[in-house]
Amino acid sequence: MIVVMKPKATPQQVEHVKQLVQEMGLTSHVIVGTERTVVAAVGDKRGVDKSFLENTEGVEKIVPILAPYKIASRETKTEPSEVEIRPGVRIGGKNVGVVAGPCTVESRDGLLRIAEAVKAAGAIGLRGGAFKPRTSPYSFQGLGEEGLKYLAEVREQTGLAIVTEVMAVDKVEMVAAYADVLQIGARNMQNYNLLQAVGQQGKPVMLKRGMSATLEEFLLAAEYIISQGNRNVILCERGIRTFEQYVRNTLPLAVVPELKRVSHLPVVVDPSHGTGHAYLVPAMCRAAVAAGADGLIIEVHDDPEHAVSDGAQSITPEAFAEVMGECAKIAQAIGRLL
């Protein structure tokens, strides 16, 4: 941490800052510049809130140097991690893994039909919501455990890994009993009790970035899970909220190489929520693979006109098959497989 003193800070004020730094168990180095004096505080105290220093007389600002996350970082583990979501099926290695399916589980038959279609096109996982976080209390909230059962049954018939959202601590056990991967939705990225709960069970977790979370906050949310003992965390970018209005969310794909630079965790991209419009999804699938994503998670529905949710952003199985073909060639162009 660097403490930047005000231009006219007194020697007493600098001395007081040095004392406060020492109280925290850090050592201090004072550098007197031409315009400013700065106090460099050396040592690793990531959990300690140091912001109060800003409120100290003579201090202009505080500049942190160390990233606040640790076990999610590349410094702790230099090799990229792979997460096994089903026996022999991994996300994070050379293969680009695609998970696809409806927004909401609506019926067993419909789910199976879509699952078979996406599997035929090369998907390794099936997505589908049994518990749905809906912005409006009046919207359909999902089939609950019945939906989980359908998902498990379709896994038996297709071999696809099941990725489904868990929204509440008291449902973690139930969802983990059916699913292969527990998804934490964007709205719950900073629901710390939930993060701890999924960290305390054994199934892999797909953690979606909150729609206005910084990468630091995103990796600290992963750190909440990992610090409970569960290292099988997959990061998922699903778009951020910006001033843009032609999309439901702005999909910032530079996050893919950046996350892979600073963290060892695998990174997947959700171009469905990341755009909100079926007509933009295929281009963003291709771009995400080209940017180096380890996987995609895509909403597919065979009758979008009667989807109970997210109809606008669901692509058809035909469109899905086509984009999978393109993505496979792009993966190959950068030395990967899909």
Add this chain to the structure above:
Amino acid sequence: MIVVMKPKATPQQVEHVKQLVQEMGLTSHVIVGTERTVVAAVGDKRGVDKSFLENTEGVEKIVPILAPYKIASRETKTEPSEVEIRPGVRIGGKNVGVVAGPCTVESRDGLLRIAEAVKAAGAIGLRGGAFKPRTSPYSFQGLGEEGLKYLAEVREQTGLAIVTEVMAVDKVEMVAAYADVLQIGARNMQNYNLLQAVGQQGKPVMLKRGMSATLEEFLLAAEYIISQGNRNVILCERGIRTFEQYVRNTLPLAVVPELKRVSHLPVVVDPSHGTGHAYLVPAMCRAAVAAGADGLIIEVHDDPEHAVSDGAQSITPEAFAEVMGECAKIAQAIGRLL
């Protein structure tokens, strides 16, 4: 809802849209313009996801007309609501109510000292976190029930209403047993299970706006609580995330008159999180009152240099007393009392 057809939409496509509109239980009116045909769908189906229509052949876009919230709106209740937080103490009427206190409950004595100071300066409530949602898993997470006890004890001694955060469904009962107002933090604004849980108990709820929530999403979160039977919801603006870097959050005060225009719920402002810097807090307290806020919630600490959290944005009791004096005059200038 207005369905805007593409420039070259065929009559068959328009007909198909009319059918889909009717399937939803809405009636349709077709208007043929010079450049576009639009289908107006008449009726109130707020809970039904209509986005799929965008994916229908010939459709360019969907324009919603009705706000998706209902019982939180001024249409349902034209008079502003008042929320009684302690017998005889209300937020939402002519009085501007100020809640102040430390970010985190640290000790009984410290809490009492701060409580007495803010009460002397005119506060009606005491804030203080017993359960803290911390961005980092390594940060101090609060004293838990011990902190709640301190809060309740200080209420006995000062008469201040207690406002404290609840982060988890399984802690709602415990927090409600000690607190006067249950605070839902910004990170949990779309934690729907938690919203439902606080809606099912009787204590008033202070709902903080998520840092990138639209007003619609904010009011729908309030609607989640109210729809469970608890009408005592206080809305709290605490700043949004934007590109600005000189503040922790950007405090958009136009939200105050806008929320009061579209909703009957009282609106309070948190200038501490809304700026992140003690030196900006007094000006934003004054501005919030001038903008018409029904209350303020302010972080006050008598030793910010040793605050365990949010030291940078805590003001001292002296600064608090001074700004209360200014705010009282401003309240008077616009026909209110503080």
Add this chain to the structure above:
Amino acid sequence: MIVVMKPKATPQQVEHVKQLVQEMGLTSHVIVGTERTVVAAVGDKRGVDKSFLENTEGVEKIVPILAPYKIASRETKTEPSEVEIRPGVRIGGKNVGVVAGPCTVESRDGLLRIAEAVKAAGAIGLRGGAFKPRTSPYSFQGLGEEGLKYLAEVREQTGLAIVTEVMAVDKVEMVAAYADVLQIGARNMQNYNLLQAVGQQGKPVMLKRGMSATLEEFLLAAEYIISQGNRNVILCERGIRTFEQYVRNTLPLAVVPELKRVSHLPVVVDPSHGTGHAYLVPAMCRAAVAAGADGLIIEVHDDPEHAVSDGAQSITPEAFAEVMGECAKIAQAIGRLL
């Protein structure tokens, strides 16, 4: 500037950074921490682009310490500046100065009528566009010099100072011949040729913040003007672009105390563009004054239904008179005059 080295940076890489720092004329101090080595580069080279260092082997990131602006800062001039816009009429001292008028100059009679109304309510200046930067090439672009003449005539009759926008370098002389204050619009905040041109003439300049400009960029734009010799710069906040949709722009009032903290220049607020809706303007006028603004610039029209532009955000002379009364009391509450 602080150069943060990567965790495994070699001594050679640190040495190379020291050399590059010296090549720039700065002196270097190396601090070896527990997790990182940092090189502190001491000296004031604000105009030199140092970003390339980030591309140097072993470097993780660059952290600037000095603000890049200088003559606009409080360090250079500790007392707040006042700008005289007409003989004896100043913006920036104890008085809060209000400039009001139509978006566009439409006719001499209409302008005079509005001018007399706003003067009667306490305005010291008249705004009105003769050259209009319109988002669409098909919109009315203003009366040009004819509009300037009307403004000058109305000044003769009312004594109000004239504030009007200049959009092009080749019109600076013409606008300066008629106006008292040259306004640089938000879209032109980084039109550097225009900034230099208004810096080379003698009339005061009201510089509007670009809708996504950081405060650093804003003050550097002011610095462009001042560095040409014209110190009479008034900063104007008119709202920023965020994800919010219920307003045309988000008005971040914390900018007022922050700008006054880091700069000596006077700060005015434009609540008309800052909200975009007449029904939000009065509350934001009041809030801006309470936040410490040195002035307001407000769109007023006596027949908004027939305004050629910005009808939605123009308030009537009656509403203006009412809000002026409230603002006068608020000014008094904080020891100022309006």
Add this chain to the structure above:
Amino acid sequence: MIVVMKPKATPQQVEHVKQLVQEMGLTSHVIVGTERTVVAAVGDKRGVDKSFLENTEGVEKIVPILAPYKIASRETKTEPSEVEIRPGVRIGGKNVGVVAGPCTVESRDGLLRIAEAVKAAGAIGLRGGAFKPRTSPYSFQGLGEEGLKYLAEVREQTGLAIVTEVMAVDKVEMVAAYADVLQIGARNMQNYNLLQAVGQQGKPVMLKRGMSATLEEFLLAAEYIISQGNRNVILCERGIRTFEQYVRNTLPLAVVPELKRVSHLPVVVDPSHGTGHAYLVPAMCRAAVAAGADGLIIEVHDDPEHAVSDGAQSITPEAFAEVMGECAKIAQAIGRLL
């Protein structure tokens, strides 16, 4: 345009709105819904400011239906446009065209060296700034006409098309005399006088999106140019300003398919400004091509440590050659050529 009336709007208010709509030369259709009455105003009056209607009694809001741009839209011209930047060299067809070079023209020899390198790797154009819009008045502002001469000379030797920025109306003629493509920088996207000036000369224009411009504003800026007679406009996405801090700008690649959906103009992407960090540039080059971009514009420098500007985001000729190889394969994967 749809005028949504308030829930309790009176018949007189609806009637008044109908009259105002007719005054504008539009015809009105009234639809009485269950919760709202709406007035649909039919007709094409894109240049007329209709916002004032919002200020009319009984009106809740105005919803525009038609996009405000016209000649830049796909409705006016359904086939994608190609822009010829040098005899036989086009941007916008099957080929993906890459323009590369230094941020700033620094010397003839350096420029030639870089030009030969990027040409060898497949570039069709050379970028390089002679007039530089610098955020700080103290930064190097470019070599001016001398820089233009170097660019023209290097074109003679390499055959590369020259793309360079023009910042001022009075320099348009000079820059057009040397360059093949006139670039309008992001900061000048709404400098309407400059847009008109480049629209009145014959050279193609590369228009960069402003860092917080909506797509509508972007296309209206293009419309300013085209409406002056110059149809050779290339749109360039260079990143937008959001809350993200790990990048200089957030690169929203969904803009590529969206712009191509609503407009016929070619779209290129600038991954250098779009990220700000050399280590993120290659991934974003690949992603942009995969998303369907018609071209790329990339900063390349053979000695980034001594680049006078943008050193952090310049890639080396070696890195450029490598990413060109990958992009060529990706182009092929989606049926294009590079």
